[in-house]
Amino acid sequence: MALAFNDEDRAKIEQIVARYPNKPAALLPILHYAQDKFGHLAPEVQLLVAHAIDVPPPRVREVVTFYEMYHEHPEGQFHLEVCTNISCHLMGGDAVLDHLRKKLGIACGEHTEDGMFSLMEAECLASCGSGVCMKVGRDYYESLTVDAVDALVDRFKAMAPELKGHHYIEGKDGPHVGPVKGFEPPRPGAGNPAPAPAKEKEAEAAAPSKATGDLPAFNPPPLKKDDGKKKK
Ligand code: FES
Incomplete structure (x- = not known):
């Protein structure tokens, strides 16, 4: 269509x-x-x-x-953006981000194989007084620790079935999914290459081609290797 x-x-x-x-x-x-x-x-x-x-x-x-808030490629149902700018860095932002990388088995700019999570290192999210700050959809999660993000990830996993393949936008009054097309794993053989999920993949794997919802297949240009990762 x-x-x-x-x-x-x-x-x-x-x-x-x-x-x-x-x-x-x-x-x-x-x-x-x-x-x-x-x-x-x-x-x-x-x-x-x-x-x-x-x-x-x-x-x-x-x-x-x-602008980092615009995405040319499908993100995970839960797109986690962790601030490691100066205030959050001082409060342990890098440790939180590293923990999420290991826990989810993905690098910044990648998504988990099931499409549930994607991860990005964010610039200042304007919540410097309550670092470590992480943005998920439009929600802010603040004063985060490694234990707190563990609990959040578990909560998101439990919430995922309610989203029925759509993206999480905000959860202030319960999960709100809005009119957003959800992530679908790539469909090999429908004009798309085989899935190329995160982990040990090289640069081109950071931008796998996917068909999403009713969108026609498309082949976006590969992302740079450090996409989703701030330059220090
Ligand atoms: S430094 Fe993290 S929100 Fe500003």
Whole structure:
């Protein structure tokens, strides 16, 4: 099925655009909207956004690849972003991140084989007074320790069946999954290569091609080896 914005999407986009002096100025919120709808900003989705608000496609890609909150590739159902910037670093952010790497068996920029978790080292999440801070979907988890993230991971695992393959967005009033397409493992033989999950894989494995929900198969460019990992 071809990707498209439906009438409801177009109405929402118009509503967002109305808050800005012109269509292109609404690029960031429209990207958020598209990412919520399609799960990630595949090249086809970027093109949809470009056409919807009259922004050249290369400009859209520049923005998507500049900001860490936009994802060109499917993330895990629970996308864990751990801050290791200065305040969180002083409170043990690196130890928390290392612990998660070992516990989940993945490096930053990778996802677990079942697609449940993906991991990223984050820049400052603006919660410096309550480090270590980790963002999961739109939720912030603060004052984290190794024991606390163990308990959180167990909680997410228990919660996963309720999400029915969708991404976790926020859990303030119980898990909210929203209209987001969920992660699906790659489907070898349907135009996709065999699954190339995390662990000992090299750079190209950090960006395996996948089909997600109703999205057509696509082959995004490989991520850099250190994607998802801050440069020190
Ligand atoms: S340093 Fe971690 S939230 Fe600011």
